[in-house]
Amino acid sequence: MDFGFTEEQDMLRISAKDFLAKECPKAKIREIDKDERGYDPQMWRSMAELGWMGLIFPEEYGGMGANFTDLVILTEEMGRNVVPGPFFSTIALCALPLLEYGSREQKTKFLPLIAKGKAIWTIALAESSGKYDASEVKLHAVLKGTNYVLQGYKLFVTDAHVADYILVVGRTGEGKRPEDGITLFIVDAKGPNVEMEAIPTIGGDRQFKVSLDKVVVPKDNILGKVGSGWDIVDFILQRAAVLKCAEMSGACQAVLDMTSSYAKERIQFDRPIGSFQAVQHKLADMLIDAEAVQYLLYQAAWGISVGSPSPWQISAAKGKANEAYQRICIEAIATHGAIGYTMDHDIGLYYRRVKAAQFVAGDTDLHREVIARGLGL
Amino acid sequence: MDFRLSEKELALKEEIRKFAEAELPPDLVRNTLIDGEFRDFEFEVSMSKKLAQRGWLVMSWPEKYGGCCASLLEQTIYEMEIAYWGIPGAWMGISGIQWVGPCLMMFGTEGQREKYLPLIASGEKDGVWCTGYSEPNAGSDFANIRTRAVRDGDDYIINGQKVWTSAAHRARWCWLATRTDLNAAKKHHGISIFIVDMKSPGVTVNPILNYYGRHHFNEMFFDNVRVPASNLVGEENKGWYYLMQSLAFERRSLAPTTYGSLKRILEELAEYAGQTEYEGQLLSQNPVIRAKLADLAIDLEVLKMFAFQLACRISQGQIPVYESSRNKIMSDEVMKRGAITGAEILGIYSQVDPDSEWAKLKGAIQGAYLGFPGQAIAAGTAEVEKSIIAQFRLGLPKSY
Numbered sequence: 001m002d003f004g005f006t007e008e009q010d011m012l013r014i015s016a017k018d019f020l021a022k023e024c025p026k027a028k029i030r031e032i033d034k035d036e037r038g039y040d041p042q043m044w045r046s047m048a049e050l051g052w053m054g055l056i057f058p059e060e061y062g063g064m065g066a067n068f069t070d071l072v073i074l075t076e077e078m079g080r081n082v083v084p085g086p087f088f089s090t091i092a093l094c095a096l097p098l099l100e101y102g103s104r105e106q107k108t109k110f111l112p113l114i115a116k117g118k119a120i121w122t123i124a125l126a127e128s129s130g131k132y133d134a135s136e137v138k139l140h141a142v143l144k145g146t147n148y149v150l151q152g153y154k155l156f157v158t159d160a161h162v163a164d165y166i167l168v169v170g171r172t173g174e175g176k177r178p179e180d181g182i183t184l185f186i187v188d189a190k191g192p193n194v195e196m197e198a199i200p201t202i203g204g205d206r207q208f209k210v211s212l213d214k215v216v217v218p219k220d221n222i223l224g225k226v227g228s229g230w231d232i233v234d235f236i237l238q239r240a241a242v243l244k245c246a247e248m249s250g251a252c253q254a255v256l257d258m259t260s261s262y263a264k265e266r267i268q269f270d271r272p273i274g275s276f277q278a279v280q281h282k283l284a285d286m287l288i289d290a291e292a293v294q295y296l297l298y299q300a301a302w303g304i305s306v307g308s309p310s311p312w313q314i315s316a317a318k319g320k321a322n323e324a325y326q327r328i329c330i331e332a333i334a335t336h337g338a339i340g341y342t343m344d345h346d347i348g349l350y351y352r353r354v355k356a357a358q359f360v361a362g363d364t365d366l367h368r369e370v371i372a373r374g375l376g377l
Numbered sequence: 378m379d380f381r382l383s384e385k386e387l388a389l390k391e392e393i394r395k396f397a398e399a400e401l402p403p404d405l406v407r408n409t410l411i412d413g414e415f416r417d418f419e420f421e422v423s424m425s426k427k428l429a430q431r432g433w434l435v436m437s438w439p440e441k442y443g444g445c446c447a448s449l450l451e452q453t454i455y456e457m458e459i460a461y462w463g464i465p466g467a468w469m470g471i472s473g474i475q476w477v478g479p480c481l482m483m484f485g486t487e488g489q490r491e492k493y494l495p496l497i498a499s500g501e502k503d504g505v506w507c508t509g510y511s512e513p514n515a516g517s518d519f520a521n522i523r524t525r526a527v528r529d530g531d532d533y534i535i536n537g538q539k540v541w542t543s544a545a546h547r548a549r550w551c552w553l554a555t556r557t558d559l560n561a562a563k564k565h566h567g568i569s570i571f572i573v574d575m576k577s578p579g580v581t582v583n584p585i586l587n588y589y590g591r592h593h594f595n596e597m598f599f600d601n602v603r604v605p606a607s608n609l610v611g612e613e614n615k616g617w618y619y620l621m622q623s624l625a626f627e628r629r630s631l632a633p634t635t636y637g638s639l640k641r642i643l644e645e646l647a648e649y650a651g652q653t654e655y656e657g658q659l660l661s662q663n664p665v666i667r668a669k670l671a672d673l674a675i676d677l678e679v680l681k682m683f684a685f686q687l688a689c690r691i692s693q694g695q696i697p698v699y700e701s702s703r704n705k706i707m708s709d710e711v712m713k714r715g716a717i718t719g720a721e722i723l724g725i726y727s728q729v730d731p732d733s734e735w736a737k738l739k740g741a742i743q744g745a746y747l748g749f750p751g752q753a754i755a756a757g758t759a760e761v762e763k764s765i766i767a768q769f770r771l772g773l774p775k776s777y
Contacts (some may be wrong), residue, residue, distance in 0.1 A: 001450055002379040003689050069378060259770045275774035277760065280767030286704055287766055295682035296675075302378050314679045319671070368671035375647040375670055377661040 016077035032084045038206040039085030043306035049116025062115035072246045072301040079247030080254045086120045086159035092243040101224040123167040124169035135178035141170040153211040160208040163189040179230035186221040203356035211356040241318040241361035248321040252290040289324035313375045319367035322358045397462035405413040424466030429500030443498025449620040460637025472507035473497040476623040484611035507548035508537040515720040520565045526555035533712040535602040545582045568616035572608040596662040610741045627756045628701035635708035669718045670698035699770035702762040716745035
């Protein structure tokens with residue numbers, strides 16, 4: 001057993017930290033939060049130049065050939081810095097399944113553009129209930145000649161307004177199980193009959209209702225096989241859970257660091273508030289939560305890296321992160337007092353993103369269910 | 378990064394499973410958390426000897442002291458499995474294996490090592506230890522101890538009182554913290570550790586029953602007890618440093634054992650919930666129970682990772698600063714939650730005496746329920762541990 005990172009991994013983390021400290025200070029994040037686009041194209045290009053978009057693509061698709069744990073390290077640093085933008089939707093939600101399930105032609109066509117930072121992608125999965133459940137997929141696709149015609153709507157589609165392509169999860173048939181008859185379509189986001197309506201969220205991220213009204217998709221733009229798309233959705237949800245967990249892990253550490261620094265500086269009753277045990281013990285609890293998330297994350301990420309993902313470990317990590325991230329933020333605000341409740345303070349940036357993060361790839365109840373089934377319940 | 382267990386580690390798990398199946402009586406009561414390990418002492422010691430014969434009892438010690446140079450990771454896995462199967466006798470009282478041995482290897486003389494380590498490794502009664510730390514006025518404020526050791530020729534003469542001494546009634550030796558310098562600038566400075574033969578004249582052991590009437594700990598009186606100077610551990614007045622090290626060793630082994638015993642409890646609760654109906658519905662179908670057991674399972678997974686991370690860190694020769702405290706807090710927290718959740722699942726049966734034939738799961742839940750408040754105090758309260766994390770990991774100002 002080995003808890004250590006390789007030298008390359010340490011380097012990757014340091015270079016990500018350096019870049020983000022310089023290019024993505026909190027002032028920048030506030031600026032982006034107000035910007036319609038929700039990201040900074042200049043920073044996006046720089047990230048692509050550093051090789052972040054194609055980090056785990058093979059070289060033939062313009063990538064760096066790194067492994068999943070490397071991507072987790074990078075994502076953890078992005079989460080630490082609450083970097084806004086479509087990195088998660090493009091890479092975690094779309095590029096990974098393209099790489100795994102895409103045809104040779106699809107990969108050659110799409111992956112190099114992603115690696116260069118020239119294409120933004122997102123996935124359209126959730127419908128009315130917002131649950132990641134196959135029975136929820138109602139958007140239907142009917143074959144007409146060599147094309148499919150898609151009809152329906154999707155909710156909470158992240159970064160849809162800046163996306164070039166949307167991976168749309170649709171129903172092409174009915175089977176014994178709700179998972180049967182699901183197909184993934186690569187839809188031109190800027191094409192005809194694709195309509196978007198913003199769903200304003202507390203996290204400041206950009207989410208949309210995407211309506212497809214007789215959108216024509218050529219057969220070539222199906223990802224994987226017709227009717228067995230739920231396997232791909234499973235694949236996506238597992239990786240997305242771990243990568244979102246990585247963002248949350250970085251965020252937990254950042255909030256803890258911020259709060260422990262504040263507790264050393266803030267003087268009340270003639271001494272730093274960090275000398276009071278009521279405050280110290282809160283911070284100790286936050287540290288234990290943050291480390292719990294970290295080690296569960298690394299375990300789950302490692303499983304994926306070596307080709308044996310464990311649903312149990314993934315759910316343990318995301319389930320823990322969902323609760324710990326929220327708890328840490330709330331305790332951090334309490335420790336800061338009123339200043340932590342202001343627009344000017346950074347903690348709000350983290351707290352406001354809790355809800356969005358919790359629902360990506362499964363809320364705590366969903367992951368508890370995976371664990372409960374694993375226990376034989 | 379690599380979280381696989383090696384072939385050797387997996388084989389060890391399997392061997393312990395077979396050992397447990399072959400050696401444990403099927404009706405073994407599993408409420409050890411409330412009893413400690415000293416109820417059926419003859420049976421405990423017989424198991425200690427068998428563990429010694431298998432080369433497991435002190436597996437991570439060097440061969441010349443009776444070990445077989447196992448890695449700390451193997452030791453951790455062994456501790457998890459021992460606790461999972463509920464194999465008694467693994468600790469030789471309380472302290473010999475976990476911290477007296479390791480501390481003697483770090484700070485003892487060669488003479489002390491040669492005399493005491495093989496005794497512990499033998500699994501015989503003469504290798505059973507207790508540890509004299511707490512006193513009536515020195516609990517969390519441990520440096521406040523007053524038991525005095527005064528040099529007299531080639532001996533020291535010890536006077537004082539210890540309390541909450543686990544296994545003192547079974548121990549042949551005591552690892553004793555004393556005050557040797559009354560005039561030291563700080564109270565942490567005048568402390569020394571001695572090895573005391575419990576058969577020495579002037580040693581008195583009185584039982585203190587816990588709130589369930591079980592005899593786990595004791596009070597000890599030292600009345601002019603003469604101890605040879607060669608029984609001083611390390612340097613005189615440097616004892617505080619050794620004590621902190623010993624507590625780190627003690628807190629380390631808590632996570633693997635808690636993990637093992639709770640993993641077993643969790644599996645049995647899941648099985649019980651799948652077989653037990655309440656108001657026409659299987660307990661396993663109850664969403665509240667599903668959620669509680671899932672949360673427990675997640676935190677057990679955390680405890681496992683914490684235990685392995687600490688073992689790996691120590692194996693790399695690093696001195697852990699706060700991890701033992703973190704693991705102690707996490708262990709106590711999940712044990713508490715496991716006990717409470719378990720009791721909720723047993724419902725009205727959770728109040729049945731753990732030894733009774735009415736008890737479900739061989740009394741394991743009641744044992745945990747009655748035992749966890751005690752475990753949470755031993756080796757440092759949550760408050761003390763959290764203060765350690767705050768000061769030594771987060772760099773916050775000292776609070777006391």
